[in-house]
Amino acid sequence: MLPIAVDAMGGDNAPAEIVVGARLAVDEGTPVLLVGRSEEMGDTGDIPILEASEVIAMDAEPGSSVRRMKDSSLVRAAEAVRDGTASAMVSAGNTGATMASALLRMGRIKGVSRPAIATLLPAPGTTPTVLLDAGANSECSPDWLVQFGQMGAVFATDRLGIREPRVALLSIGEEPGKGNPLVKEAYEALEAVELAQGVFIGNVEGRDLLTDAVDVVVTDGFTGNVTLKTLEGSMKTLITALFASMSDRPEALEAADVLAPEFDALYRQFHPDTYGGAILLGVRGVCIISHGSTGATAMKNAIGIAAEMVEAEVVDHLTTAVGSAD
């Protein structure tokens, strides 16, 4: 396999933790190409490096940065995929700039109106739920949502092994007439179309996201991003409140100690790093977008997922599915 291009300069813990994560991935057998300023990377072992002199800041304006900073690690990583020197790109840096780099350098899959960010939500006791769009397009048309459903189903199969993924629209009631105008129109469009993969099951509500009710949840990027951040925030708040509530009684603290393995497993299950990052679906290459707070282990996981998606040929499957839906 061609190496995974890793943006060594992106993320709150770059480059140190990113490089450690890359080394862990290499140790597990995944080839990596580190992209960025080699003099800042520290000990990279035997990992090949693609030099890039510029770094797009976490809070920089995405579009103009990507256009202006042609020698940035993000742009160079995307070009490596385009040029066939890397098989995928991974970044924990500026999300908007990662999307823009992938879109401008790799280009869209033929027939795809807009790429979308797909993310995995934990559903205890069953496969995770795919949520898309998690933030690429803050305003969407009904047709785009139909494509998101199609792309999400392909991803659910390749990533999670779900053969016939159940695709639903995120709405405020299960009945067909419930929702805003976008959802109502998308509902009709999804009912009218035959998905190349997966089956449309109607609307679901926010409370269904972490359950077995659905495999792929489709929404616009504004609602999707608000939902994702709400989930992350609520999990953090609840877990923090749980630990805080135990510190008032010595017996409670002792009991909490006994329960450490259970708490730890729970924390890991609901932590955003668990699944290694989101994926940008609809561009001509695998592009993994990791959380800004990504540490070494999460980066290792993200690189592993990137390799897995390359081997699963998800881009080919998306091309076929979206092409056949036209």
Next chain:
Amino acid sequence: MLPIAVDAMGGDNAPAEIVVGARLAVDEGTPVLLVGRSEEMGDTGDIPILEASEVIAMDAEPGSSVRRMKDSSLVRAAEAVRDGTASAMVSAGNTGATMASALLRMGRIKGVSRPAIATLLPAPGTTPTVLLDAGANSECSPDWLVQFGQMGAVFATDRLGIREPRVALLSIGEEPGKGNPLVKEAYEALEAVELAQGVFIGNVEGRDLLTDAVDVVVTDGFTGNVTLKTLEGSMKTLITALFASMSDRPEALEAADVLAPEFDALYRQFHPDTYGGAILLGVRGVCIISHGSTGATAMKNAIGIAAEMVEAEVVDHLTTAVGSAD
């Protein structure tokens, strides 16, 4: 004080639990008027009853039901407030029909474009966060969002005692330019207006909802409802997963027993019933909308909140604030 009109027939546990809740409220000194079919209510003690022969089903179409079923418990409860025989109404029944009854029978406060549902979200260690609109208007204009901010601030003061509530828009980034077109326009409008109460602090994200970052979070009813349901669902999933994870080891089960008081407090803090229900802001009367699953205790709390809001004169304060904002 005039009695609180309680829809005895609304909710999954009506009328039995609703009547028990009403009796608990009366025992605590709040006068109640039970509305519905007296022959189905069981032992109502000394509580006065307003007979209403019809019941709007939980899944009935709201608008047409309210227009057609003039002798329904919901319509009669709203009329009691309009006619001055009750000071407020409370229902755990069909949310849409509760809104429609209040809107059609009590009418809107002068100057209010659209009433909005305000709900409280738990924020451990600090006052709860007011979220509105939680589902009354699935499509909104920027001007409505400005009014929601104004109404939410008045409610935050009267309900939570926050003197100068911090009002923010729910968006997908904190910077002014972040969000969908609705949020961007509402941002400019909120910056341009002087709120009669509260102060606009910009955008917040989903992860800020359960924290001390903000007091009043404004959004359209689609996003608000999705967010609320997502929160409810994630809390339930996490707590269920926590308990499930403990049942594998005997020592863990014992430790969980020791922690029962902490778990119980946490469960109560995050349970939707804790705050007794949402409030419909912008109609000429206090209208409390309780969860369909409301039991006796939650109904008692909801009736208490209704009385509190009547005594705080929230409707007068809303009238003044919205009037002065014109």
